[in-house]
Amino acid sequence: MKIAFLGPHASFTQLAAAQLFPDEELLPQVNILDCFIAVENGSVDMAVVPLENSIEGTVSMTLDYLYKTPDIKIMAEAVMPIAHHLMVHPHCVVEKIEKIYSHPQALAQSFHFLDTNYRNVIKQDYSSTAAAAKHVSENPDRNLAAVANTFAANLYNLKIIERNIQDFEQNHTRFIVISKQSHDYSHKNLTLLGKKSGLLITLPEDHAGGLHQVLSVFAWRKMNLSKIESRTLKTGLGKYFFFINVVGKWESTVQYNALEELKTLQIKVDFLGNYSEFLLNS
Amino acid sequence: MKIAFLGPHASFTQLAAAQLFPDEELLPQVNILDCFIAVENGSVDMAVVPLENSIEGTVSMTLDYLYKTPDIKIMAEAVMPIAHHLMVHPHCVVEKIEKIYSHPQALAQSFHFLDTNYRNVIKQDYSSTAAAAKHVSENPDRNLAAVANTFAANLYNLKIIERNIQDFEQNHTRFIVISKQSHDYSHKNLTLLGKKSGLLITLPEDHAGGLHQVLSVFAWRKMNLSKIESRTLKTGLGKYFFFINVVGKWESTVQYNALEELKTLQIKVDFLGNYSEFLLNS
Numbered sequence A, B: 001m002k003i004a005f006l007g008p009h010a011s012f013t014q015l016a017a018a019q020l021f022p023d024e025e026l027l028p029q030v031n032i033l034d035c036f037i038a039v040e041n042g043s044v045d046m047a048v049v050p051l052e053n054s055i056e057g058t059v060s061m062t063l064d065y066l067y068k069t070p071d072i073k074i075m076a077e078a079v080m081p082i083a084h085h086l087m088v089h090p091h092c093v094v095e096k097i098e099k100i101y102s103h104p105q106a107l108a109q110s111f112h113f114l115d116t117n118y119r120n121v122i123k124q125d126y127s128s129t130a131a132a133a134k135h136v137s138e139n140p141d142r143n144l145a146a147v148a149n150t151f152a153a154n155l156y157n158l159k160i161i162e163r164n165i166q167d168f169e170q171n172h173t174r175f176i177v178i179s180k181q182s183h184d185y186s187h188k189n190l191t192l193l194g195k196k197s198g199l200l201i202t203l204p205e206d207h208a209g210g211l212h213q214v215l216s217v218f219a220w221r222k223m224n225l226s227k228i229e230s231r232t233l234k235t236g237l238g239k240y241f242f243f244i245n246v247v248g249k250w251e252s253t254v255q256y257n258a259l260e261e262l263k264t265l266q267i268k269v270d271f272l273g274n275y276s277e278f279l280l281n282s
Helices: A012-020 A032-040 A060-068 A104-109 A111-117 A129-137 A150-155 A210-219 A253-264 B012-020 B032-040 B060-068 B104-109 B111-117 B129-137 B150-155 B210-219 B253-264
Strands: A002-006 A025-029 A046-052 A073-081 A085-088 A099-102 A122-125 A144-148 A159-162 A172-179 A191-202 A225-232 A240-247 A268-279 B002-006 B025-029 B046-052 B073-081 B085-088 B099-102 B122-125 B144-148 B159-162 B172-179 B191-202 B225-232 B240-247 B268-279
Touching: A002 A012, A002 A032, A012 A025, A012 A046, A012 A073, A012 A150, A012 A172, A025 A032, A032 A046, A032 A060, A032 A172, A046 A060, A046 A073, A060 A225, A060 A240, A060 A268, A073 A191, A085 A129, A085 A150, A099 A104, A099 A129, A104 A111, A104 A122, A104 A144, A129 A144, A129 A150, A144 A150, A150 A159, A191 A253, A210 A225, A210 A240, A210 A253, A210 B210, A225 B240, A240 B225, A253 A268, B002 B012, B002 B032, B012 B025, B012 B046, B012 B073, B012 B150, B012 B172, B025 B032, B032 B046, B032 B060, B032 B172, B046 B060, B046 B073, B060 B225, B060 B240, B060 B268, B073 B191, B085 B129, B085 B150, B099 B104, B099 B129, B104 B111, B104 B122, B104 B144, B129 B144, B129 B150, B144 B150, B150 B159, B191 B253, B210 B225, B210 B240, B210 B253, B253 B268
Parallel strands: A002 A025, A002 A046, A073 A268, A099 A122, A099 A144, B002 B025, B002 B046, B073 B268, B099 B122, B099 B144
Antiparallel strands: A046 A172, A073 A172, A085 A144, A085 A159, A191 A240, A191 A268, A225 A240, A225 B225, B046 B172, B073 B172, B085 B144, B085 B159, B191 B240, B191 B268, B225 B240
């Protein structure tokens, strides 16, 4: 199978895609829209894109494109703790590091460590953590370092000299696997966190309590929500859609009846699937 | 007054801050956390940070820091349409442009224009649109171009040769003004879109229908929501808080009674303020 992912090579999304699809062909895309287009026109079977907290893409785009392409569904979700490592070329003299390269947000997320241990070393913004690692690998004669992930270290043959330099432990990124077909995605080597459903809900008009009415449908069935996010359709105007995650496996007709009830209330529902959530390694 | 903003110089956030605070001292910060710290420790009076759709910061961080710093409130919100312009040094021979620099997401957002008009020109990722503009200004002898905003063009004396090259018209970024004191922020020269309130709501436990109960409090009072977003507190665990916007001016006791009712339901509410929403120029 061909799997698109939000690039560049050695991005955090590739780190996720490589764990989700270890034996498939991975194809980097320059942005989230291109991942959706590749799935839409059939040039790939699936794509891996960030859903929450990525430093690589404006992830609200992911919700917007899910809304705009109703034939694209979610096959799986994956959570990855964010881990930044300090890496150098094997020839580097660590005591003489003169510059540290990374994406501005990765440098910011490692600020405390870098400020304590490399205060007088120049920190240089780069377009991505992966590109920073590549730049370090291409300049073995200078004493440069990059803040990037393990995948970048392996790809560019860099040596990790300090692991987990990020300031906060709880930071993580969520990814989804999108597809036009309903592949039954499962993975025997990854930790399964649970099942969930994804829904896109559009209210018939912007009236007070509209969302409350939607949630009533789930509440009396004791269907628990784990995520809810509203997205505006136009600047300054009162048109919204909502992305909702409902916890658990949908095995009885109770859950599917909820969708029917929403439809009778004139509420537009795009059911994105009932899928597994996996824990990835950082 | 001193106003912190998410930098670097000539970032989109500075473009917003300069319109909101034309006569104040603007101080760039390297990340969203530093904006919050500057407000918290009193080294600035207010800060401007992105709330939605920024290409410069992971804006979910803004919600997380609002949650972690309960004494920081919202003074105002501002919406800015995203506009990318193609700019060069005044000495540049436009027909001979050899490279176009910008943030990867700005290049992606201008893909259609660049592919149609500059297909054979190298597109080079840069850490920010502002840094790309600075690089072009520092290399007048080469024929370089940058995709950036009007503020960057003015700051670095670049000539805009093509305006509004972004692919989608409806893209916009939202910013908030944060402060520890309750300044009464108003601005006579900006278009006022309306009033809204911001609330952070934490449920006592992760039970089915908890959010539904919260929304009931607003629904029967005909208080309309314009934004709702859940944020996980820990990876994989069922602890959440919600950021909610309620539309309109809070002038009667009805609205404030809603907050009292939430508290009696053992629901933790951080009222971030009732503030104005402004429309900015791109």
